[in-house]
Amino acid sequence: MIRVVLPQHLRTLARVGREVQLQIDGPVTQRSVLDALEAQYPMLRGTIRDHVTFQRRGFIRFFACGRDLSHELPDVPLPDEVALGTEPFRVVGAIAGG
Amino acid sequence: MSSVRVLVGTRKGAFILASDARREQWDISGPHFAGWEIYHLKGSPVDPNRLYASQSTGWFGQLIQRSDDGGKTWEPVDNKFVYDGVPGTHQWYDGTQHPWEFKRVWHLEPSLSDPDTVYAGAEDAALFRSNDGGKTWQELPGLRAAKGHLWQPGAGGMCLHSIVLDSSTPNRMFIAISAAGAFRTDDAGQTWRPINRGLKSDYELPDSTAEVGHCVHSIAMHRSRPGVLFMQKHWDVMRSDDAGETWHEVSGNLPSDFGFPITVHAHEPDTIYVVPIKSDSEHFPPDGKLRVYRSRTGGNEWEALTKGLPQSNCYVNVLRSALAVDSLDACGVYFGTTGGQVYASANSGDTWAPIVRDLPAVLSVEVQTLP
Numbered sequence A: 001m002i003r004v005v006l007p008q009h010l011r012t013l014a015r016v017g018r019e020v021q022l023q024i025d026g027p028v029t030q031r032s033v034l035d036a037l038e039a040q041y042p043m044l045r046g047t048i049r050d051h052v053t054f055q056r057r058g059f060i061r062f063f064a065c066g067r068d069l070s071h072e073l074p075d076v077p078l079p080d081e082v083a084l085g086t087e088p089f090r091v092v093g094a095i096a097g098g
Numbered sequence B: 001m002s003s004v005r006v007l008v009g010t011r012k013g014a015f016i017l018a019s020d021a022r023r024e025q026w027d028i029s030g031p032h033f034a035g036w037e038i039y040h041l042k043g044s045p046v047d048p049n050r051l052y053a054s055q056s057t058g059w060f061g062q063l064i065q066r067s068d069d070g071g072k073t074w075e076p077v078d079n080k081f082v083y084d085g086v087p088g089t090h091q092w093y094d095g096t097q098h099p100w101e102f103k104r105v106w107h108l109e110p111s112l113s114d115p116d117t118v119y120a121g122a123e124d125a126a127l128f129r130s131n132d133g134g135k136t137w138q139e140l141p142g143l144r145a146a147k148g149h150l151w152q153p154g155a156g157g158m159c160l161h162s163i164v165l166d167s168s169t170p171n172r173m174f175i176a177i178s179a180a181g182a183f184r185t186d187d188a189g190q191t192w193r194p195i196n197r198g199l200k201s202d203y204e205l206p207d208s209t210a211e212v213g214h215c216v217h218s219i220a221m222h223r224s225r226p227g228v229l230f231m232q233k234h235w236d237v238m239r240s241d242d243a244g245e246t247w248h249e250v251s252g253n254l255p256s257d258f259g260f261p262i263t264v265h266a267h268e269p270d271t272i273y274v275v276p277i278k279s280d281s282e283h284f285p286p287d288g289k290l291r292v293y294r295s296r297t298g299g300n301e302w303e304a305l306t307k308g309l310p311q312s313n314c315y316v317n318v319l320r321s322a323l324a325v326d327s328l329d330a331c332g333v334y335f336g337t338t339g340g341q342v343y344a345s346a347n348s349g350d351t352w353a354p355i356v357r358d359l360p361a362v363l364s365v366e367v368q369t370l371p
Helices: A008-014 A030-040 A080-084
Strands: A002-005 A019-022 A060-064 A089-093 B003-010 B013-020 B027-032 B037-043 B051-057 B061-067 B075-077 B089-091 B097-099 B104-110 B118-123 B126-130 B159-165 B173-178 B181-185 B216-221 B229-233 B237-240 B258-264 B272-277 B292-295 B303-305 B323-325 B333-336 B342-345 B353-356 B362-370
Touching: A002 A030, A002 A080, A019 A030, B003 B051, B003 B333, B003 B342, B013 B037, B013 B353, B051 B104, B061 B104, B104 B159, B126 B159, B159 B216, B173 B216, B181 B216, B229 B258, B258 B323, B272 B323, B323 B362, B333 B362
Parallel strands: A002 A089, B037 B104, B037 B362, B216 B258
Antiparallel strands: A002 A019, A060 A089, B003 B013, B003 B037, B003 B362, B013 B027, B037 B051, B051 B061, B061 B075, B089 B097, B104 B118, B118 B126, B118 B159, B159 B173, B173 B181, B216 B229, B229 B237, B258 B272, B272 B292, B292 B303, B323 B333, B333 B342, B342 B353
């Protein structure tokens, strides 16, 4: 199972805990993970990536295995640890303060 | 016994304030959607337990929430707002053309006859409609055809912030946009035309009487007198007696005719309320005195309403959607401030008291009068 960690606001919206698990058949990529996430939790559509262009929203980041994967192309395979479920794919709200 | 429910949208969540008809003791629930900007909440006039809320942040974008039990529980409904066809461009701050980009929903206006039909006013300015309780949204693109390429954002963005439905002429609707002006449809939103004749924007527009481009801050109408509209423009309080065909100024003796909201008394169609703000560069009340102004003559002659409101060292603002009335026999008036206070008057504005003092900055206030 693929493990995905969501930021607090999206956990509240989806009514889930810190981490969700997804079944993905085929390559494990940003696109396939987000497709599966939105299929399982439709209320998250549009909150992580645009409805139409599927571009990542500007203040969203994707981290895994200590790396920032935000700027990877959506069909690039994610690290093996994510595909094997030993490490989570983290959806993160970008830092902002004041 | 009748009761009232005040729906408050803030920078960090929604709050619901409830009281019986005496309006002395208030139950406060919230924050709903804690941490999110709630630009607007509004209830259906035909099913008061059906509420819609516009929820957004810069991180996660736009959501629409729906309640079928008066705000006790909420469900997210569809948040897919896509402009019809190729959206084209509008005027940008520097005079160049800029692509239309959806940012958020500023205003939700439920239908007067069907709880599943609701209109959404968006930034960048456009009008959307849902006929299925918010499950799907479609743009009414005829609005942007009304010289949309000449519209431009104000400091707060290019927002469609006012939607007024006309119960006497079901296919007629009025909307207002900053900074484009007011518009009217007579065919249920298929086609629109600007209704800005009489507006003068000497400091905001190179052509002060241009057909579009005026920074209208809000418009209001009394349902018993649908041809009469009131407007708080960037500067100037205006009135139309012919459904927006022409406007004339009714600022009269106001200490400043800059401001954001305007509303009409529930039972007296010539009694109107504004909250004067010092200027477009100093968004706080003149002299540090928070004063609602009431005209009982449909404009021009105004009286300051001050009892119970701070009359020194007050530097809050009252935003365009943050003033509303109930429809109890003794009309209640309510407004929220950027300082987080929500004030209520149970006697048409004669005296005021805070319902709550320390909310996040208030973006909107709507009131439901419940049987």
